[in-house]
Amino acid sequence: MGIRFRVNAAISFIAVIFLLVTSFILIDDRRKSIKEEIEAGTKVTVQLLESVALSRRPFLGGVDPVEGLAGFLRRAGRVRANEIRLYDQSDTLVYESPPSVYKQGRWAPEWFSRLMSPGDREFQLNMPFGYIVITPDSSRSVLDAWDELRRFGLILIIFFVSLNLAIFGLLGRAMRPLKGILSAMSLLEKGDLSIRLPDYKLPEFAAIGHTFNRMTTNLHDALAQNARLALVAQQSSDAILICDLEGNVSFWNPSAERLFGFTSSEILGQSIQTIVPDEGLGLHDSMRDRVSQSRIIEHYECQRLKKSGAIVDVEVSMAPLVDPDTDQLVGQISVLRDMTDYKSRISAEMQLQQNKRLTQLIQEKLEEERKSIARELHDEMGQNLTAIKTIGTAIANREPDEQSITRQNALTIVDVTSRIYDMVHSIIRELRPSALDHLGLADAITDLCDQHRRANPELDLQLDFEGEVNRYDEYVNITVYRVIQECLTNAAKHAVASKVSVFVSTNVKESGIAQIMIRVQDDGQGLDANASESRRFGLLGMRERVQAFNGDIKIESNMGSGTLIIADMEVVIDDAKHDV
Missing domain, CATH: 3.30.565.10 (Histidine kinase-like ATPase, C-terminal domain)
Incomplete structure (x- = not known):
């Protein structure tokens, strides 16, 4: 039996159990409800008839009490779910309540009635002129319960059938991945490593999918890693080259071509010493010996030789190239960075710092010179102007005639000297603010x-x-x-x-x-x-x-x-x- 049919059988079994349990709970609850309803109705009916039968109203006006009570019962009709029969003292049936018109002519199945009926226990009410027999009738309540249960059962059957059809259809859809799995295996056989299976929920399909995906992922990652490493080496801005144990170049990326001028076809298979200046051969051999001992060299500045014969400053980093399977040294990998622009930038920064220091020195010397000039103006010219102003004032004061030419000229000299003095002080403040020296x-x-x-x-x-x-x-x-x-x-x-x-x-x-x-x-x-x-x-x-x-x-x-x-x-x- 397939998964589809097994799951449907399990769902059907659970649904049947659920149906039986639910039906039992509903029937038991309804049986208790009918019992309580009949008992309550019977109790109310008995109390009502007792209150009427024992009252004196039926005997008023000389009316026969049996007929008076029978008339009352006819007017009252059927009292809830009870059959009422009135007998006189000679056991003659005087009155019997009419049959119920509710769902008249319909009856619940006999087995269901026996299951649900609380039992029709009669009650007899004795009076001086006869007696009343009250018989509870639960057939209508049982019929209501039967109708409700039948409707509920119909709903459950519809739900059960719908559920099975839906599950059968969903399982059919869930089994569709088998076609995809077979298609993926066919593509993998043809070499397509990018194919992946989705994550299936069924354990069988999940195990197949996970195993298949792990296998294709491992194969794809191995190839992708090799491709990425090759791409990094090809697109790196640094020159990357690989040498074998004999020192011959086996890999030469485009940046190395741009830096040294040799194309890959020209340099591959050639000795690495082709790009090493004669004066640097000894140092290069020493570096290769250190790398052969599985030591790494990082950021070492040296010089290399271009195809044109020009010397270029480079920063070299070297590391051993080890076979991951055998853990044996198979060569050396070198990364070379052109340091020409870097050194030019460092030189420009140093020149800028020197210019800043020179500017600061010039400003300091300029301020010192301004300070010296301001001091000379204050000490020399200030004193001379003060002396001229004092002499002019003395000359003006010796002339008694305020209109004399000598007095006027002397006052003019004093005025001009004062303006020159103020101008000199303004120049001194511009050259060197005295407040900086005295106040802060x-x-x-x-x-x-x-x-x-x-x-x-x-x-x-x-x-x-x-x-x-x-x-x-x-x-x-x-x-x-x-x-x-x-x-x-x-x-x-x-x-x-x-x-x-x-x-x-x-x-x-x-x-x-x-x-x-x-x-x-x-x-x-x-x-x-x-x-x-x-x-x-x-x-x-x-x-x-x-x-x-x-x-x-x-x-x-x-x-x-x-x-x-x-x-x-x-x-x-x-x-x-x-x-x-």
């Missing part, structure tokens, strides 16, 4: 902002600090000061801004290293491609100053929406100054 960076920036407020009363200038800014040396301080000074000058003169915000923050990133951020934003007219040369040179100067401290400047601006300048620098903390 925070106060110097505050003084700079106050100067711009006085020079531009309509300018709303806001200044905020975050962190400790008075901890750096004078070269860091002057850089921060000059960047803010240039930003404020651009905002006032070129951007025509009405509001400028300056924010300076500093935080320690790691031991001895701090990050300084300068953020200046205005609501001016913004930058455009046709900005003046002076403004572009100012931005370039700021960028050079910041880059000297491993920083950079970010500028965000649109025409009519203002300008945002953010400068970030990394500087060394002056711990000695901070401790003070």
Whole structure:
């Protein structure tokens, strides 16, 4: 017997057991319900007749009590599921309740009636003028139970037949994979290793499918792994070559062709020493000996020879090539990476660092020279101007006549000298802000902002600090000061801004290293491609100053929406100054 028929037989057996158990439960429950219903109906009927028979109403008006009670019973008709018979004192039947009209003419099978009937026990109610016999009739309730059971049985039979047909059809569909299994085996026989069987739920098919899939997967993975390794070697950006134990090239990928200029047909079978310079043969032989001892060489920088005779700097990694079946050394595999671009990049980075250091040195020397010039202007020219102003004042004071030419000329000299003195002090502040030397960076920036407020009363200038800014040396301080000074000058003169915000923050990133951020934003007219040369040179100067401290400047601006300048620098903390 096949799987299909065995499963149908098992389902049919379970369904029959379920049907029998369900029928037993339903019949037992219905039998109890009929019993309770008949007992309750009989009890109500007896109580009703007792109350009527024992009352004095049937005897009123000189009416015969038997006839009066019979008339009452005729008017009442059939009382629930009970047959009522009235007898007089001579045992003559006076009244018998009419038969039930409910489902009249229909009866449940006799065996079912015997099974369901609770037993028709008669009750006799004795009275002075006769007696009443009450006989419970459960035939209608039994008939209802029979009808319900028959409907339920019909439903179960329909369900059972439908279930068997559905299972038979589903099993037919479940057996269809046999055709697929046979087809897959045929394709495998023809060499198609990509064929796979689905995961079947039936144990027989599952065992066949799993075994078949494992077999094809192992075969496919072995071939795919070989193909992937070949593809990696072919498409790698590094030169990959394999040499046998005699040192002859047995594999040469396209990157090796591009690096050395030899095609595969030209180099295969040739000695690897073809691409080794004469002065590097000894080192190459030493490396091959180390690899022959199952040692790996990684990232060793050396030189190799191109087909054109040019020398190329490469990074070599070598490893032994071992046969996985015999665990014997069969050759060596080498990976070579062109280091020309890398060394050029390193050289450019070193040159950039040197340029940064040179820029920083130039800025330091320039600030020293500015400081020297400012000192000379203050000490020499300032004193001379003061002396000229004092002499002019003395000459003016000796002339009693206020309208004399001598007094007027002396006062003119005093006025011109005062203006020159103020100009010299302004130049000194531009060359070297004295507040940096006497007050510190925070106060110097505050003084700079106050100067711009006085020079531009309509300018709303806001200044905020975050962190400790008075901890750096004078070269860091002057850089921060000059960047803010240039930003404020651009905002006032070129951007025509009405509001400028300056924010300076500093935080320690790691031991001895701090990050300084300068953020200046205005609501001016913004930058455009046709900005003046002076403004572009100012931005370039700021960028050079910041880059000297491993920083950079970010500028965000649109025409009519203002300008945002953010400068970030990394500087060394002056711990000695901070401790003070």
